[in-house]
Amino acid sequence: MTSVPAADAARTDAVLPLVGSTIDVARERRLTLGAEVSHHFNAAGSALPTAAVVSAVVAHLRLEEQVGGYEAAAHVKDHVEAVYGSAAALLGCSADEIALFDSASTGLRVLLDAFRPAPGSRIIASRSTYVSHALHLMTLQRERGIDLVLAPVDAHRRVDLDALEALLADGRPTVLTIAHVPTSSGLVEPVDEIGVLARRYGAAYLLDATQSVGHLHIDVARIGCQVLVTTGRKFLRAPRGTALAFVQRDCTALLPPTAPDVRGAQWIDAFSWDVSGTARRFETWEAGIAGRLGLGVALEEANRRGIVETAGWLTATGDQVRESLRAIPGVTIADPHGSDSAIVTFLVDGVESARVSAALADRQVRVVSVPATHGQWDLGDRAIASIVRASPHVYNDEADISRLLEGVADIARKEARR
Incomplete structure (x- = not known):
């Protein structure tokens, strides 16, 4: 410029x-x-969005108009599959560690619930937490007896790493949920250093990256989070109604979904079912295919740029x-x-x-x-x-x-x- x-x-x-x-x-x-x-x-x-993102969405809606929603989805199956690979390339993970959602709020809710925080356990949240996620956390505190703690901040309002370590060192079961960049300022949390502490003390680490994916360089292995959730519509420049999550492969097996869906589970007899071994176990069957195709184009553009x-x-x-x-x-x-x-x-x-x-x-x-x-x-x-x-x-x-x-x-x- x-x-x-x-x-x-x-x-x-x-x-x-x-x-x-x-x-x-x-x-x-x-x-x-x-x-x-x-x-x-x-x-x-x-x-x-770019014109190419919009064109992908509109073209698929026209296809649905001509042949029907299920038939159109079958026609573009390979293109939808490619979305997982494009997301994985951007985040530095594998395609089987990617799940797609309709919003980041949905993804955060589904994945936090999968940790099944029990009464007496603890959630530590950053002060940069967005309203929708905060409301969910406070509901868990009120209805399940979860101990909700706001992470102490330093003089510049970032998570205070020394104070956080002092909290984690007591060994209590903890889910640590951090917003990488808040909706309310240009702050950037020290997510790599927080990951070091989470690994050291065995805390589950969930990262809200709605304001950082497509904006900052994200490497989930370097960050060390078990879960990362982001939206499509912000810095990724994808359509509204799209979102994605990374769920670490080793963590996936430990997180059965609280509401299994036919997309990621198979009903095998009268009272039992199996769930997918991939992050898709958290998805639902019903989705806006046109939006996901637009998300795929936006991800490809971000990777090429x-x-x-x-x-x-x-x-x-x-x-x-x-x-x-x-x-x-x-x-x-x-x-x-x-x-x-x-x-x-x-x-x-x-x-x-x-x-x-x-x-x-x-x-x-x-x-x-x-x-x-x-x-x-x-x-x-x-x-x-x-x-x-x-x-x-x-x-x-x-x-x-x-x-x-x-x-x-x-x-x-x-x-x-x-």
């Missing part, structure tokens, strides 16, 4: 730095029809957007110190975050307002009612970023004059 022209930089009262050229942004924009419709900074909510290159470009762009926003009078960056991701959160003095988001939308700049109700253990704990979140992707160019900065600066100036 080239630097923004001096005139644009002057209008924003901030300098847009140079970003490296490891990603061909112009090509990504040509592949992404929505890139010309608005200045889209909501990859952390639902990123813009290169996740190391993508991660480098995204984090550099996020850092530079963060610093440019920081230079605007009346704007406060809400990300904890040292946040190193493409998710940027901020506040505009005197203006509610929802109003900032709406005012930017009037300028065709797409960001979101994230309320504390989506992250009480983080935003609520910091006494922040809501934040504005901007999350770029590889289709954002310097003109997009200039419009974002100009819009925020204009909103801040208008509020300062009131």
Whole structure:
């Protein structure tokens, strides 16, 4: 990405730095029809898909229209099978360790329940946990007598590794559930180091990677988690209603599903059944095949683009957007110190975050307002009612970023004059 022209930089009262050229942004924009419709900074909510992803979805729906859903699914069976391999290639695992879901929330619920946390056992959760998963955890605490503990944080709101080790060292059966990157800030948890502690003390380690797969370089072997769950619609740029999980092969045999389905189980006589030896034991028969084909295309595109290159470009762009926003009078960056991701959160003095988001939308700049109700253990704990979140992707160019900065600066100036 080239630097923004001096005139644009002057209008924003901030300098847009140079970003490296490891990603061909112009090509990504040509592949992404929505890139010309608005200045889209909501990859952390639902990123813009490429035309190829959309075409795969629409083509399959047309096939279902012609021959029926089951017949169409049989016709594309090999393509659906390829999705598992593409996901495995991205995460550094085997295809039989991949399960597909309709959402990350479903995957997290199904897989956490498979651990069967018993009364008196413990779940340690990061403060970066998303609302849907937190609600499930609190329900287990209330209804099953699970001891739910929030992992202590350090001065920068990351999991405090020393304090976590002190908790784990008591030897209690523990499920450790960590959000790699939260919905409420650009924080990146030290997931590799947490994995070392989980292995050392025998804790089950479940990683919510909804904001990191397709965004950061993920290697499940290096991280050391037994389970990883992510969605398709965010940084992977797949359709809504798609998600996937990694379940470590050695762990799969120890986790029978709490609600076996014909997709991953076989009813063998009146009162017994067998379940698949792969992660597919957690899947259900009914699924949106069109969406899964779109997910497959998005995974292939991510692999071809290169996740190391993508991660480098995204984090550099996020850092530079963060610093440019920081230079605007009346704007406060809400990300904890040292946040190193493409998710940027901020506040505009005197203006509610929802109003900032709406005012930017009037300028065709797409960001979101994230309320504390989506992250009480983080935003609520910091006494922040809501934040504005901007999350770029590889289709954002310097003109997009200039419009974002100009819009925020204009909103801040208008509020300062009131």
